[in-house]
Amino acid sequence: MNASGLKPALPGISRSKRLGFFSFSDRNKPFDSKQRGVCLIKAAMEETQTLKQDVNGMVDKLANRHAGKNHNQLSTIGNSTNIKWHECPVEKIDREKLLKQKGCVIWITGLSGSGKSTVACALSHMLYQRGNLSYILDGDNVRHGLNRDLSFKAEDRAENIRRVGEVAKLFADAGFICIACLISPYRRDRAECRSMLPNRDFVEVFMDVPLQVCENRDPKGLYKLARAGKIKGFTGIDDPYEPPLDAEVIVWSKTKYSGQHKCSQMHCESIHIHLHDLSLRRMQCASFLSFGSLMELINCGTCNLVLPRASRKQ
Numbered sequence: 001m002n003a004s005g006l007k008p009a010l011p012g013i014s015r016s017k018r019l020g021f022f023s024f025s026d027r028n029k030p031f032d033s034k035q036r037g038v039c040l041i042k043a044a045m046e047e048t049q050t051l052k053q054d055v056n057g058m059v060d061k062l063a064n065r066h067a068g069k070n071h072n073q074l075s076t077i078g079n080s081t082n083i084k085w086h087e088c089p090v091e092k093i094d095r096e097k098l099l100k101q102k103g104c105v106i107w108i109t110g111l112s113g114s115g116k117s118t119v120a121c122a123l124s125h126m127l128y129q130r131g132n133l134s135y136i137l138d139g140d141n142v143r144h145g146l147n148r149d150l151s152f153k154a155e156d157r158a159e160n161i162r163r164v165g166e167v168a169k170l171f172a173d174a175g176f177i178c179i180a181c182l183i184s185p186y187r188r189d190r191a192e193c194r195s196m197l198p199n200r201d202f203v204e205v206f207m208d209v210p211l212q213v214c215e216n217r218d219p220k221g222l223y224k225l226a227r228a229g230k231i232k233g234f235t236g237i238d239d240p241y242e243p244p245l246d247a248e249v250i251v252w253s254k255t256k257y258s259g260q261h262k263c264s265q266m267h268c269e270s271i272h273i274h275l276h277d278l279s280l281r282r283m284q285c286a287s288f289l290s291f292g293s294l295m296e297l298i299n300c301g302t303c304n305l306v307l308p309r310a311s312r313k314q
């Protein structure tokens, strides 16, 4: 069977993934038509599945590209009536070419004191050193301006996450690597942010640090106030935190497994990072890294983060 001379049926789908072309490596065995038939059916099923995934991916992409945009008619979105989406000939892909990077959102979630801002800054610094443009949306900082009207009640937290999700999406559209670090305690709110972006343009990073460790760090003294009842509805104390079930990246401090609460300098310097390969639904690799060699993970394979060697600002 020869695939040469035929154009791919769908753009972006390689010949090898099209139905009807199989290669058999075991050519020396005597021909067993029954076994060969089973082989063919199996291969066809696998190819069909792959093709389906490719087509779904393309449909997703188009759906995401046009989500909420009605190009010819006036629309009503929420309370905004009679609005119309305006296209510009300079698109995301053009800006990405200019910046030589892929616009995406890295969403860091975890308890207060789990190290979200620290990781965000380290990542941003390393990207800067590599010549990549990033921007951090830190929950604490955004609440100083855009979200200053929001409290820590569940509905206000949801609105906080929605707004930051929308802003992050704009940054990604601008071609930035947008690093959002917020407690974002509810799965539903985070899932909504994920759904705003095409598949793989949203990388969820879970700071898997136990409450006890965060509470021992307590850099702002907030846990102490919460335990004393002076702050009500503090995440982890008297307000919920729903850990992600399928984050692409999981980060934890070594202290979680060493059983120490006050960590030594060496432990402070070490974090573990797991890349969660969602396509295989299993942990792909576990890496032990010094804090200085944090992550270099952009536009690589199944998820957008890579764990590189990079020097830390002393």
Ligand SMILES: Nc1ncnc2c1ncn2[C@@H]1O[C@H](COP(=O)(O)OS(=O)(=O)O)[C@@H](OP(=O)(O)O)[C@H]1O
Pocket (backbone or CB within 6 Å): 111, 112, 113, 116, 117, 138, 139, 140, 143, 152, 156, 157, 158, 160, 161, 181, 182, 183, 184, 185, 220, 222, 231, 232, 233, 234, 235, 239
């Ligand atoms: N009740 C309560 N619960 C949790 N956190 C509180 C609360 N009150 C104030 N803070 C401070 O607000 C920071 C978290 O803001 P976020 O916007 O990330 O929170 S959320 O995503 O809306 O849940 C958080 O910052 P981080 O410690 O950086 O997470 C706290 O400094």
Ligand SMILES: Nc1ncnc2c1ncn2[C@@H]1O[C@H](COP(=O)(O)OP(=O)(O)O)[C@@H](O)[C@H]1O
Pocket (backbone or CB within 6 Å): 110, 111, 112, 113, 114, 115, 116, 117, 118, 119, 217, 219, 253, 263, 267, 268, 269, 270, 271
């Ligand atoms: N891997 C780590 N080991 C030990 N301490 C850490 C680590 N990462 C961050 N910290 C410290 O924990 C505290 C909280 O970190 P921060 O990044 O502000 O957390 P968050 O943004 O989640 O509230 C800070 O004092 C920071 O220096």
